Amino acid sequence: MAEYVNKQVIELNKVTEENRNRATRSVKTETHLSDGRTGVYRLAAVCFGVLCVLQVTLNISLRLAFCTGRVVEGSGMAVQTMRTVLKCPKGWRMLGSSCYFLSTERKTWEESKLDCLARGADLVIINSRQEQKLLYQLHGDADLLVWIGLTDSVNEGTWKWVDGTPLTTSYWKSGKPDHGGTNNKDCVEVNHRDNVLANWNVAPCNHMLHWICEKLQK
Template sequence: MALSASSRKERLYKLVAVSVGLLCILQAAANIGLRLSLYGCTANGKPDLEEIIKNLTEKEEDLKDHYLKRGWVYFNQSFYSISSSQMSWQDSRDDCLQNGSDLIIITSKEEQDFARQFKKRTWIGLTDRETEGTWKWVDGTKLKESYWRTGEPNSYLGSNEDCGEMWPHEEQHWNDLECSYKNFWICEKALAQ
């Protein structure tokens, strides 16, 4: 007994509808399974905060191991690396960016003191290239707390000193310098990034 064309169409539509329904059910089950395995849930189906914290702590430890094995130094929720060569400010920043970090952003006296321990003149992530006299960090935030040497920044003798460097041998030791100057640099990778 041959089916009519309309009967075949009807069967095809039913088959497609059932298939799509099954796919939706499978997708929902997969999503629930992934959430449970990723976050862990309590018996009532809500996320288990202890399990989430444990997972995040494990990921944080893995990240710490990764950077420490590469010779980075850990301090106050960030990793730091000082270069072994000298480059311009932009080339230094590009090097940091290629490593998933950026030039150091100094946000506290403690971080300033920590960075001084590297004992080299280094580029920091500070520039006024966008607007002369308006110093900003590489993340776009304006400079609030600063550690300029006396008389700095000064664009010495009218030169185009638009990039910030650190001098390790003085308490107040930032200096503005031409960005093309070759310097060591410090990369920073914040743990929360």
């Protein structure tokens, strides 16, 4: 009986040992597999991170290249625009945003108007105080009487510019314009000797004077 019990105990110990060994092998196998999967996951994460960095770098590079191209192109257009705006015909002078031509000869008001039209311009139309002052730069120190593009020849007392627009702001000399008698003073001259903001005078349109043409930049 004792021998039988001992055999059973020995058999039980063998079974227990085998189960323990199997369990150990199972744990090692699972651990190995787990470590392998973890390594794969880590490698995948690193690769994904690298791809993200490369994508961001590529996007930034493309955006910078695009923006740089736009800046260069825009700068070229701006330079070209400035060249176009600042270019005046030979013999003309840029003042403000327009080109002006001061004649060296004298003609009647009507002849002066036709001369300007032949040059693709008009007798000067003064639209602002600034332009009125700028014209003195064109005269310099010369003692000149010049025609401007203002007349009331169509309707006495109704002053209009050569483009048909009515007079709204004026710089008449004191006491002008006058309409007394039959002197036919229907055209306007500028006297450079007078005050810069009060130097318009009426004169007969057949007087022979210098004139100023104006060409607007487009």
